[in-house]
Amino acid sequence: MLIKQRSWVIFLLQVMLVVSSICLAWLLRFEFCFKNPKPLLLAIPVLVLIRVIAMARFNLYHGYWRYTGLSDAADIFKAVAIGSAVFFIVLRWVFGVTAFPLSVYLLEAMLTGIALGGVRVLSRAVTQAIERHQHDAGKKTTLVVGVGAAGVLLESALQQSNYTLTGFVDDDRRKVGVNVRGVPVLGTINDLPQLVRAYRVDEVLIAIPSATGKQMQRIVDYCTKSGARFRTIPSVSELVDGRVTVGQLREVNLDDLLGRDPIRLDVSRICEQLKDRVVLVTGAAGSIGSELCRQIVKYKPAKLVCVDQAETPLFYVQLQLTKLGSPAERICYHVADITDSDRMRAIIADYGVTAIFHAAAYKHVPLMEENLSEALKNNVFGLVDLLNVAQECGCKDFLLISSDKAVNPSSFMGCTKRLGELILAARQKSGMRCVSVRFGNVLGSQGSVIPEFQEQIRNDRQITVTHPDITRYFMTIPEAAALVLQGFAVGEPGDILVLDMGEPVRIVDLARSLIKMSGMKEDGVKIVYTGLRPGEKLFEELFYSSEKQTPTIVDKVWRTRSRMLSWPELQQGLDRIRVASSTSDEELIRSRETLIKSFSAFHSVIV
Structure with a gap:
């Protein structure tokens, strides 16, 4: 029942978009003047019938718009192109309407295609935004220390996790203010306490597997001052395959503060x-x-x-x-x-x-x-x-x-x-x-x-x-x-x-x-x-x-x-x-x- 209701809503919405598109095309052609609207009034029911049949043929009344992709765009293009061709033939040679400008045919086809595709893209964006907001409500806000390769890998891993990445911090001042994969570098390690308070950060994640003991001790000092929980990715010796996952995050331990390079075994x-x-x-x-x-x-x-x-x-x-x-x-x-x-x-x-x-x-x-x-x-x-x-x-x-x-x-x-x-x-x-x-x-x-x-x-x-x-x-x-x-x-x-x-x-x-x-x-x-x-x-x-x-x-x-x-x-x-x-x-x-x-x-x- 709900599926049928949803299909009727989609049907009516798309009919409205078709009618709106041809009216807007006519207005654009005649500079928003409605002189002699008879050809338009005759064309609207013909176009609606043709578009309804074409959209049904390409299954545009079904499917979930939140998953709109290239295949949907291809179906819309085919439905609009075929429908426009049939509309031109029927209106001109069946009904003998020659006073209907060619430019209106083209404008209507473009506007209908944009409208049918745009409403789907908009629906997908709104749905994803709502889902993201609902999902983020239970997520932890975090800062990542380190904008090296490990930090970037961790950023990718966090996208599919229970964390929301607020930004990076790094001691290289040249990187401050730069966006890394769309995520800003907000400051240096010295700024951690202020950033944690300003962005209400729940957890600081340290992504410097090659950090020396002194470097790690300094980071721990600032994390402690911030009051936020802090964890680290494994050291170089533990990252055997070079990959970084959220599951590898662990508490900082004294091994990290010892900070010696691993022994190279023969x-x-x-x-x-x-x-x-x-x-x-x-x-x-x-x-x-x-x-x-x-x-x-x-x-x-x-x-x-x-x-x-x-x-x-x-x-x-x-x-x-x-x-x-x-x-x-x-x-x-x-x-x-x-x-x-x-x-x-x-x-x-x-x-x-x-x-x-x-x-x-x-x-x-x-x-x-x-x-x-x-x-x-x-x-x-x-x-x-x-x-x-x-x-x-x-x-x-x-x-x-x-x-x-x-x-x-x-x-x-x-x-x-x-x-x-x-x-x-x-x-x-x-x-x-x-x-x-x-x-x-x-x-x-x-x-x-x-x-x-x-x-x-x-x-x-x-x-x-x-x-x-x-x-x-x-x-x-x-x-x-x-x-x-x-x-x-x-x-x-x-x-x-x-x-x-x-x-x-x-x-x-x-x-x-x-x-x-x-x-x-x-x-x-x-x-x-x-x-x-x-x-x-x-x-x-x-x-x-x-x-x-x-x-x-x-x-x-x-x-x-x-x-x-x-x-x-x-x-x-x-x-x-x-x-x-x-x-x-x-x-x-x-x-x-x-x-x-x-x-x-x-x-x-x-x-």
Whole structure:
């Protein structure tokens, strides 16, 4: 019924347009004078009948004008052209009306075509405007920071999203006032607070994937001042295919503020070292270990053996790898303790492991100060036993994950890490290629300071920092895994590989950045200084003063070596510590102090 009513409305409207067109053509021809209108009065019913039949023939009474396109324009042209030709023939030769000027025929045809097409275009424009207004009512108004390629791609993506783009901002003042794809560049980053208020912006979207840490920090500062929510597109390293979608938008995180260029991996060399080999990862359920597993499977090893003593985290690693589409038949998971030599021997021998990434270790400095014997058991003697088993089973490559806390250690955990480096250096002639990788704190790793700060901001509105001047080197989990893989590919026996991690970061500055990213004002969260904890240093170092640094073929990855002790000499010192660890903590503490300061077997390489 509604369709029939709509068709009648269209019919009557088009008849009115036809009548209006011929009348206007007559008036234009005779300069708006109605002298002798008889030919016109005779022509109107003839023309209406012919036009009605022609429009029906080309289906001009149906269809939805909001979807008017070229095919509709073609139908209108054909209906008007054929109708005009028939009208001319009928009026002149059937009715014998010769007083009807030829110019009126032509003007009427033009005006009818324009009227029939124009009413459709107007209907489409009005409908789209109404729909756009209704749709925009539920949209978020946004500003995009950055008028580069990424910003333009994001603008295209926003057209089909729940956002209304108000404009761009960019630090290039030459672009201010310019329109980019019809969207104005409203100002610079400094203008963000004023622009957010003036245009009632709901969200600021940052589209500078190559931004440095300092640039991102500055943008975050102005976004925080504006009071609007802010998000960013992924970094260059995350934009694998170069496309930008709304679904990729995420919160700004500390990785962005770290702002280092991604490590360029020598993929062919890594693939050459891993493809079709049996690879074992200890600590596979940890932050670094699990990321290593995710990266290693991409290089198609014959078998990836994931080992961890934590059952539930290992189960989640299994779920993640399955979700990523990793071939189940090429991955196995074992709950095992690296200090259990028999268990590790069985695993390594059964699978024929030829390469080991050793990420299993205790890492929390204050906790290990209270659990000295366990730190030694796992980080030192567990390592020695695993090396012995690996050598016994014919393993070819062994990589140890170390720490910057191994340099001039003030903590017991740092001592165990330094001992690990020395142990690997002393095993150069074991038949295995033994390499250590040394890096700083990992952002977002399990038990790191970042989740602790975030929890404090949410619940306590107070952050605890040990000292206002304490600094640390930081890297991201992907950076850490990349360094480990690259170290495995290019490391030579006895190497300690170190990532150039830029300048150390003050922990209090990190805390302030987290406060800003949480959307709070800096004075809304109190920072409390609690004092250095046992074994904690104000600053960490990446190298000993005696260590010579040489570049590798990989950008920002450096090679160094420690003064090598013979394995028998090193083993004597380890035996003394093992005896002390089996007696009492007091004896162990004395051995630990000796180890750090003046223990004869290690004095020249630890201090």
